[in-house]
Amino acid sequence: MKNMVLEKIILARHYGFCMGVKRAIKIAEETGGKEIGTVNVINEIVHNDSVVRQLQEQGVGSVPSVADAREGTVIISAHGAPPRWFEESQERGLNVIDATCPLVIRIHKIIRKLIANNYQIIHFGDAHHDETTGVVGQAPPGRVEVVGDIDQLRTLATIDRPYALTTQTTADVSDFESLSVEAQKLIPGIEVFNTICNATSRLQEAVLDLAPRVDLMLVVGSSSSANSNRLRNISKAICRRAYLINVADSLKEEWLEEVRIIGITAGASTPDFLVEEVIKKLLDLSEKRVEVVRTGKKAASSQAMDQ
Ligand code: SF4
Structure with missing residues (x-):
């Protein structure tokens, strides 16, 4: 190019x-x-x-x-x-x-225990996601109320029961923190269970670390993947230029204009070979030498690849 x-x-x-x-x-x-x-x-x-x-x-x-x-x-x-x-x-x-x-099963167990103890549950998550369907189904109808954001939380009418707050495993860590602060203001005494999984937290922390150092973030993942979309949103809030791509062929050349450093991450459901194909495509497009830095789990050192 x-x-x-x-x-x-x-x-x-x-x-x-x-x-x-x-x-x-x-x-x-x-x-x-x-x-x-x-x-x-x-x-x-x-x-x-x-x-x-x-x-x-x-x-x-x-x-x-x-x-x-x-x-x-x-x-x-x-x-x-x-x-x-x-x-x-x-x-x-x-x-x-x-x-x-097993980390989704952990939420199911928490929900069932809370229901057995008469709690009303507010669950922070995507109402239409499969995980949410499974979580809501652990309780009798109406006992788990799903909210997607703070505005929805504010519209909930409370009833005379102890309250608990849980969250989808792949929620945005900082959004959940803000929502729990608001929930504690609206419903004093609400018990908060941070059920975001470790894998999600690690992926988000890595993006928070990388996005400020690059001109463009590419998140490899399917549009149906909640955690991949989250990584794109977090990236976009930091480095402005961030795209979710399913496969290497979805890469658009106009995204690369005036971009010196690209950060790449991938959702929890993305196989490594798709990430490697995106890297290869970028290297194929460049007429100059591009350094590929692998600081993570796959290798400890930097590596330079010539074109
Ligand atoms: S993101 Fe992975 S580890 Fe976390 S709950 Fe979902 S499947 Fe489990």
């Missing part, structure tokens, strides 16, 4: 697959490899198009709901599911494999 001034690409200290995603994919691959008839994941095993496609090639399909699975085995994704999905699967004679992340 002519006029490209790119000098350096820096990978975030932490990026890509988390423990829960690796575990869920392994469970799905093993289930698909056992030749036990039709195998379907309810929705997506994790929110990444490439991962879903690769599993399909290994005989693991997906269906939008339990009702759409006619036979064989259904896999519950890393995001978890409400108890009624398990019951419905059993009623329909389906074999159920549970790939729910």
Whole structure:
């Protein structure tokens, strides 16, 4: 690309697959490899198009709901599911494999314990996300109220019950902090459970560290991935130019104008090969030598690559 001034690409200290995603994919691959008839994941095993496609090639399909699975085995994704999905699967004679992340199961347990102790729960999260469906389903109707932001929190009418606040595992750490401060003002005595997972916190911290040092942040991940979108939003608030890209071919040359340093991260559901393809594409586009700095989990030292 002519006029490209790119000098350096820096990978975030932490990026890509988390423990829960690796575990869920392994469970799905093993289930698909056992030749036990039709195998379907309810929705997506994790929110990444490439991962879903690769599993399909290994005989693991997906269906939008339990009702759409006619036979064989259904896999519950890393995001978890409400108890009624398990019951419905059993009623329909389906074999159920549970790939729910242990850190999502932790929230389910917290919710059930709070309900048993008569709490009303406010849950900070995306109302339409699979994880939220699973969390809300742990409680009787109306006992978990989902809020997406502080404005929604302010509109809630409170009832005469002790209150607790929980959050989606992939929420923005600083947004949750602000929301809990407001919740404590509105509902004195509310108990706050920070259920953001460690992987999410690490990915966000790494972006907060990297974004101020670069001209452009690229977040590799699918648009359906909540945590990838979050990383893009955090990046954009700091370095203004930040894009979410699903695959290397989505890269637009106009994004690279006057960009000397690019920071790259990836959502918790993004396989490493997609990150490597984005780096390769950038190196292919540049007519000059570009340094690739890997400070994170994949390597300890810098490396320079010639074009
Ligand atoms: S992002 Fe966190 S909660 Fe979600 S699958 Fe990964 S480790 Fe589990």
